Amino acid sequence: MDRRIYGIETEFGIAHSAPDARPLTPEEAARKLFTPVVAWGRSSNVFLPNGGRLYLDVGSHPEYATAECATLEDVVAQDKAGELILEDLRQQTQEALAAEGVPGQLYLFKNNVDSQGNSFGSHENYMIARRTEFARLVSILIPFLVTRQIMVGAGKVHPRGPEDFGTVPVGPGDGAPSYSFSQRADHIWEGSSSATTRSRPLINTRDEPHADAEHYRRLHVIVGDSTMSQTTTALRIGATDLVLRMIEAGQILPDRTMVDPVRALREISHDPTGTRPVELADGTRRSALDLQRGFLDAVRSFVDREGAHHDRVPWVLDLWERALDAVARQDTSGIDTEIDWAIKKKLLDGYAARHGLDLSSPRLAQLDLAYHDTAPDRGLFNLLQRRGLAATFVPAERVEEAVGTPPPTRAAIRGRFIEAVVASGHNYTVDWVHLKVNDRTQRTVTCKDPFATRDPEADALVAGLRPAAEERSAHGDAPVI
Numbered sequence: 001m002d003r004r005i006y007g008i009e010t011e012f013g014i015a016h017s018a019p020d021a022r023p024l025t026p027e028e029a030a031r032k033l034f035t036p037v038v039a040w041g042r043s044s045n046v047f048l049p050n051g052g053r054l055y056l057d058v059g060s061h062p063e064y065a066t067a068e069c070a071t072l073e074d075v076v077a078q079d080k081a082g083e084l085i086l087e088d089l090r091q092q093t094q095e096a097l098a099a100e101g102v103p104g105q106l107y108l109f110k111n112n113v114d115s116q117g118n119s120f121g122s123h124e125n126y127m128i129a130r131r132t133e134f135a136r137l138v139s140i141l142i143p144f145l146v147t148r149q150i151m152v153g154a155g156k157v158h159p160r161g162p163e164d165f166g167t168v169p170v171g172p173g174d175g176a177p178s179y180s181f182s183q184r185a186d187h188i189w190e191g192s193s194s195a196t197t198r199s200r201p202l203i204n205t206r207d208e209p210h211a212d213a214e215h216y217r218r219l220h221v222i223v224g225d226s227t228m229s230q231t232t233t234a235l236r237i238g239a240t241d242l243v244l245r246m247i248e249a250g251q252i253l254p255d256r257t258m259v260d261p262v263r264a265l266r267e268i269s270h271d272p273t274g275t276r277p278v279e280l281a282d283g284t285r286r287s288a289l290d291l292q293r294g295f296l297d298a299v300r301s302f303v304d305r306e307g308a309h310h311d312r313v314p315w316v317l318d319l320w321e322r323a324l325d326a327v328a329r330q331d332t333s334g335i336d337t338e339i340d341w342a343i344k345k346k347l348l349d350g351y352a353a354r355h356g357l358d359l360s361s362p363r364l365a366q367l368d369l370a371y372h373d374t375a376p377d378r379g380l381f382n383l384l385q386r387r388g389l390a391a392t393f394v395p396a397e398r399v400e401e402a403v404g405t406p407p408p409t410r411a412a413i414r415g416r417f418i419e420a421v422v423a424s425g426h427n428y429t430v431d432w433v434h435l436k437v438n439d440r441t442q443r444t445v446t447c448k449d450p451f452a453t454r455d456p457e458a459d460a461l462v463a464g465l466r467p468a469a470e471e472r473s474a475h476g477d478a479p480v481i
């Protein structure tokens with residue numbers, strides 16, 4: 001498919017610290033964080049005027065799902081806008097706590113592991129064609145997903161070497177401190193399945209297309225790390241899209257099925273050289289670098305033959321190649337403003353050298369965490385970006401705009417509806433496909449085409465809500481989030 005819908009769902013970590021008092025539990029902090037959301041949308045599970053979704057399930061990980069995006073620029077902008085939206089809530093909550101006399105600091109982290117070793121995700125969604133044989137697509141994609149972490153991992157410090165989480169050990173660790181490519185790799189337990197929690201797979205196969213099911217399917221990739229860097233996010237989505245495009249076109253590719261993809265995922269994450277061979281089903285052994293170079297070469301020839309389907313394709317191919325070269329040469333200087341694991345590594349190495357520390361130091365683990373802090377004045381990634389030490393993919397204004405403006409897809413229809421219905425004060429029900437006002441008429445509009453930016457029925461629904469919205473705003477009753 002030349003045009004595709006992408007969306008990223010991000011779960012955030014939350015923590016409250018109060019050295020001289022009982023800190024809020026993560027559950028208490030998360031509930032408090034959602035107070036303004038509930039006041040605005042009468043629920044802790046809302047769709048936003050930018051078309052995205054913000055919700056708090058049971059537990060304590062606020063989740064933001066971007067609206068449907070059709071370009072890399074939009075998905076990066078909408079993803080970063082999610083950080084701004086949550087950070088704004090954090091600041092409001094911090095002020096509310098102070099006003100109530102509750103001491104302490106509230107933190108939000110866009111990372112994938114908490115201090116107890118629980119993992120939370122950053123899920124990617126790609127619209128794919130129903131006619132593509134799903135089993136073939138998954139079998140080609142899994143070796144790509146297992147190895148792409150050497151370019152798009154977020155990096156993680158392990159003060160006592162690789163930890164063991166459950167059934168698939170990383171290998172005989174000697175306890176020496178280490179740095180892995182990925183945060184999430186140690187927490188994946190299956191290749192593909194329909195479960196997301198207990199037996200966490202790389203790909204979730206639950207079939208919920210959020211579109212015309214006859215023509216489309218939604219591929220739900222749950223193996224990825226949350227990426228802070230805009231350029232890393234763009235490469236993560238851009239390279240995966242190119243591989244999908246090639247698979248969908250029916251390109252014949254060598255079979256790279258791995259004997260044990262989950263074990264390979266962990267071993268590759270913990271091998272900074274990228275050269276450790278993993279066992280393939282055909283009896284050969286290949287390294288992550290080798291496999292990634294194979295995918296990159298295949299994509300390049302495919303693009304040479306078929307043409308680029310958007311104007312950032314050369315950018316994606318260039319950064320992909322530079323990331324692989326950096327691992328091969330063990331020299332990150334060519335990517336250390338663009339790729340999260342390398343940006344973070346440079347920060348950690350610099351700090352360790354200045355203070356005579358190594359990766360076993362708790363201060364370095366602290367820096368690792370602080371890299372993912374959403375606060376503009378505390379978050380180390382945010383500080384690096386402000387100092388020009390982390391590249392951007394879209395201008396800051398575009399991210400700010402994305403906080404309240406949907407991308408030009410079905411999200412635009414939803415965004416207009418949300419604005420109008422919230423302003424009108426009516427009860428309503430929304431999901432990715434449906435818009436409904438719970439009034440006497442019980443009108444439901446179904447939007448099955450995620451590329452459509454207008455829908456006459458939705459327009460009529462919105463027009464019908466205007467009088468009530470205008471009346472309420474004249475009385476100053478319109479809620480704000």
Ligand SMILES: Nc1ncnc2c1ncn2[C@@H]1O[C@H](COP(=O)(O)OP(=O)(O)OP(=O)(O)O)[C@@H](O)[C@H]1O
Pocket residue numbers: 005006007008009053065066067068069123125126127128196208209210211217218219432450
């Ligand atoms: N047709 C589509 N194709 C691909 N992605 C889509 C499509 N429609 C919506 N999306 C994206 O899918 C994501 C859905 O997020 P949501 O959190 O609701 O997912 P979910 O399926 O409930 O997953 P989970 O329950 O695991 O959180 C959003 O990012 C959205 O933009």
Ligand SMILES: [Mg+2]
Pocket residue numbers: 009063065
């Ligand atoms: Mg979700």
